[in-house]
Amino acid sequence: MTKQELFDKFVELMGRFADIRAVTALxxxxxxTTPFTICGSVFLLLANLPIPGYAEFMAGIFGKDWTIPLNAVAGGxxxxxxxxxxxxxxxxxxxxxxxxxxxxxxxxxxxxxxxxxxxxxxxxxxxxxxxxxxxxxxxxxxxxxxxxxxxxxxxxxxxxxxxxxxxxxxxxxxxxxxxxxxxxxxxxxxxxxxxxxxxxxxxxxxxxxxxxxxxxxxxxxxxxDSVVGGTVIVSLQSILFWAGIHGPNVVGGVVNPLLIANSLDNQALIDAGQQLAGNPAAKIFTCQINDVFVKSGGCGLTMGFLIASWLSAKSDQMKSITKLATVPGLFNINEPIIFGLPIVFNPYLLFPFIFVPLFAFFITYAAIAIGFMPPFSAVQVPWTTPPVIAGLLLDGWQGAVIQIINLAMATAVYFPFVRAQDKKMLEEEQEAA
Known part of the structure; x- marks a missing residue:
């Protein structure tokens, strides 16, 4: 069996797995559950905004127990x-x-x-x-x-x-x-x-x-919560999406309950009066890492692709799809570029589409492991929150810095592949002319 046949069998198997009634129901x-977790996160975020002096300011206005009603919503x-x-x-x-x-x-x-x-x-x-x-x-x-x-x-x-x-x-x-x-x-x-x-x-x-x-x-x-587990999860999302199967939905249906549980376990540590930074009991890989840091601009961290395209694109096709996909990409919607360029079954973009999210996962995981930023609690932001703003809301300036680093890395990795794709499109346009 050739590598292509093996890959086709894998894609077929995952397609059948995605159609299983229990998997789709999960x-x-x-x-x-998303409206409940996002709404709960908003109130939890209001109770714990990472702004110096915020807690003291609110306590001076509403009293020392001002967070009780907000935490009641999170608890509910x-x-x-x-x-x-x-x-x-x-x-x-x-x-x-x-x-x-x-x-x-x-x-x-x-x-x-x-x-x-x-x-x-x-x-x-x-x-x-x-x-x-x-x-x-x-x-x-x-x-x-x-x-x-x-x-x-x-x-x-x-x-x-x-x-x-x-x-x-x-x-x-x-x-x-x-x-x-x-x-x-x-x-x-x-x-x-x-x-x-x-x-x-x-x-x-x-x-x-x-x-x-x-x-x-x-x-x-x-x-x-392990590096190995995170690597498998992140890789599968991208591989399946490149093969035309909505990887985040298929993989997320299985792993999101575990990643959400990881973040809620961290919240339980905070509620018990413990710090997450440097706490060996805290979980590192949570739903926020996957949603906010690994998938900035959408699965594949395609915001890096768009930035690289803005910097180098010469073909009319690449320029037009980049203009079309940039605004949705700012809100983490990347279907226009996934299916419009397309990235699906595109050999030019297979490597960066898989490895850019992996590199982002390693960078973010390492940033938490070395103590640059603490693990994430139950606070989440809507998945459409633009990059950098999402990191800032979740983890203060440290979160914003890591998102910027991930975007810079994604742009650098995508750049040569975008140029190769753009060169091919330009040649096709010149031949057609």
Missing amino acids: RDGFIM TFSVLAVIAVLAITYKYVEAEGCDAIMASILALTTFIIVLPPFAATKDGVIVNDVIPKAWAGSNGVITAILVSFFVSAVFCYCEKNHIGIKMPDAVPGGVAKAFEALVPGMVLFTTAAIVYGVCHFALGTTFPELIFKIIQTPLQGLS
């Missing part, structure tokens, strides 16, 4: 991320199957709550019973939420498609009939959840979310 479900979004995810993923899965997505989502939420620990511990170690613990309703329960969503979706769709349920007469209103049809899958799901809870409690002395966190989520988060 991707689309976590996209639905980030701290229930798993709850939001279990609803969203189930909804997207069941909706795509053509079944009753609302009822399935409610059943999934209830099933998830059943397997949660029914208690929480205070800072003094006092156990409070009959509560929903935010520790497991948030980032620590994300993998459990995903598993519950998939299980509930499969059972509910099977029951509905095979007409397994209590059928009511035609005269009964539709809403009432649907409620009774959900009794059978509800009993199956709740019974299963009760059995799982009982086995974990009596036989293992733990709870299902704690077990999943220990044996699955912790190792996966550790892998995602």
